[in-house]
Amino acid sequence: QITLKESGPTLVKPTQTLTLTCTFSGFSLSTTGVGVAWIRQPPGKALEWLALIYWDDDTRYNTSLRSRLTIAKDTSKNQVVLTMTNLAPVDTGTYYCAPRGVGPAGFGPWGQGTLVTVSS
Amino acid sequence: SYVLTQPPSVSVAPGEAAHITCGGDNIGRNSVRWYRQWPGQAPMLVLYDSGDRPSGIPERFSGSNSANTATLTISRVAAGDEADYYCQVFESSGDHVVFGGGTKLTVL
Numbered sequence: 362q363i364t365l366k367e368s369g370p371t372l373v374k375p376t377q378t379l380t381l382t383c384t385f386s387g388f389s390l391s392t393t394g395v396g397v398a399w400i401r402q403p404p405g406k407a408l409e410w411l412a413l414i415y416w417d418d419d420t421r422y423n424t425s426l427r428s429r430l431t432i433a434k435d436t437s438k439n440q441v442v443l444t445m446t447n448l449a450p451v452d453t454g455t456y457y458c459a460p461r462g463v464g465p466a467g468f469g470p471w472g473q474g475t476l477v478t479v480s481s
Numbered sequence: 482s483y484v485l486t487q488p489p490s491v492s493v494a495p496g497e498a499a500h501i502t503c504g505g506d507n508i509g510r511n512s513v514r515w516y517r518q519w520p521g522q523a524p525m526l527v528l529y530d531s532g533d534r535p536s537g538i539p540e541r542f543s544g545s546n547s548a549n550t551a552t553l554t555i556s557r558v559a560a561g562d563e564a565d566y567y568c569q570v571f572e573s574s575g576d577h578v579v580f581g582g583g584t585k586l587t588v589l
Contacts, residue, residue, distance in 0.1 A: 398578060408516075408524065408567055410578035421576055424482060457523055464526075465535040467514035467569070471523040 363387035365472035383441040383458030394462040397441040403454040483572045485581035492587040503551040503568030513551040514569045
């Protein structure tokens, strides 16, 4: 059974750096073709892809957020970490992680998500 | 960057068919995924490769993709189908992920 869980701070002050961890089980990020993505959703708004890391350390970033994001993996711990710098209130939302390449051609299953609020 | 356009809302009576569109430049050349998101829950894949269903998704869910429009069709809609639906592709130029703006399906 594949499961993912996001963890990190629930409240962050503007200009601070956010670090989120996705801890997963049921698959390995050392398997060819497998990747893990971070996707966020502001309250009441649409999904927005942030970043994606593959088994071979190849990374992809949302072009508009590229300068603020870093994605990394720790294969031995089954974790993927997303770092986002210089947070602002518009970054408030639920942050999800989801795998690619472990099932049907898409993202899934998704983690439950973690709500991050950016406020002073 | 590549843009996917969905209608904000679609309303349909129970038992009827719902058609949710996803527009994009030459999207017919791409493989489209569709996700369902019930309120307060994480999204879940309901269609991939433009029309294939993951295990557990009923045959009522089908898809098509041609030219500049992909369509998710839900036949015999029921109250439990009321949710937000998102289309998604991998942008061929850089393997970037693109989501549509989402469509809220309301069952009247």
